[in-house]
Amino acid sequence: MGIEAFKIQHDLVAWLTVAGDKIRQRMTEQIQISTKSGRNDLVTNRDKEIEQFYVRQIRQNYPQAKIFGEEGFGDIVNDLSGLIFFVDPIDGTMNFVKQKQNFATMIGVYLDGEPIVGAILDVMGEQLIVGGPETGVTLNGRPLAPLADRPLADGLIGVNGGMFASNENQLQQLGRASSGVRITGSAGIEFIQLLTGQQIGYVSKLSPWDYAAGQAIGVALGIETHLSSGEQPTLMSRETIVTGLPDFWRYFKQLQS
Ligand code: 2AM
Ligand code: CA
Ligand code: CA
Numbered sequence: 001m002g003i004e005a006f007k008i009q010h011d012l013v014a015w016l017t018v019a020g021d022k023i024r025q026r027m028t029e030q031i032q033i034s035t036k037s038g039r040n041d042l043v044t045n046r047d048k049e050i051e052q053f054y055v056r057q058i059r060q061n062y063p064q065a066k067i068f069g070e071e072g073f074g075d076i077v078n079d080l081s082g083l084i085f086f087v088d089p090i091d092g093t094m095n096f097v098k099q100k101q102n103f104a105t106m107i108g109v110y111l112d113g114e115p116i117v118g119a120i121l122d123v124m125g126e127q128l129i130v131g132g133p134e135t136g137v138t139l140n141g142r143p144l145a146p147l148a149d150r151p152l153a154d155g156l157i158g159v160n161g162g163m164f165a166s167n168e169n170q171l172q173q174l175g176r177a178s179s180g181v182r183i184t185g186s187a188g189i190e191f192i193q194l195l196t197g198q199q200i201g202y203v204s205k206l207s208p209w210d211y212a213a214g215q216a217i218g219v220a221l222g223i224e225t226h227l228s229s230g231e232q233p234t235l236m237s238r239e240t241i242v243t244g245l246p247d248f249w250r251y252f253k254q255l256q257s
């Protein structure tokens, strides 16, 4: 395909490892917090520093690539052509600020809209999951096998708290049909739980950098990622993302009809 998926994967592992070390080393330092769209939508100096670190690495190693990053240090991306790095420097910034754990750093890489490789690091849990359709998936270097489908009744699901409370997309019925509902506050951590078999599905309103990495890794393990309509996520704007094992998706689809 003209793109070295294994080389990109190797680079992502190196960059996320350095980023994770930087964040953990500075956990006790005072952080500068500001709000974005509202009081629950935060950004810190650490989010910005880590995105700038990734942007420097990407520019140096993949000068032809476009960078779609949450904090705005990348490019203005208007279409999916070419090589694109979707960057979320700290995912779960509210958890980073309030809990000092349960947050991730992640990057997803696509070529002309097709997944190449994704990497997600649970920074405090030190769990690094990386992979894609061509490279296979590893967790801290150990290979992960594709996931077997499981009935909704036999698995936990992750949801967005606001959507669950308002029963958007009939999430409460979905929750009752499952083994239970969990609200984590970090899309990256939700994806790690999904990809390692601890959860069977996840529904949330997400931006491209929130699901690009998880979707790319999921393709290699049998995880489906859709819009609630069933269409393919656009990787361009904030949308309701439904991701999980096939049985989870079948049940979700039935509830919408
Ligand atoms: P973030 O921390 O990188 O912003 C729970 O809030 C999850 O939804 C997190 O993964 C968070 O990512 C993401 N999210 C997406 N849009 C958000 C918004 N407008 N406000 C808060 N969290 C948002
Ligand atoms: Ca944010
Ligand atoms: Ca995010």
Ligand code: CA
Residues within 6 Å of the ligand: 047, 070, 088, 089, 090, 091, 092, 093
């Ligand atoms: Ca973020």
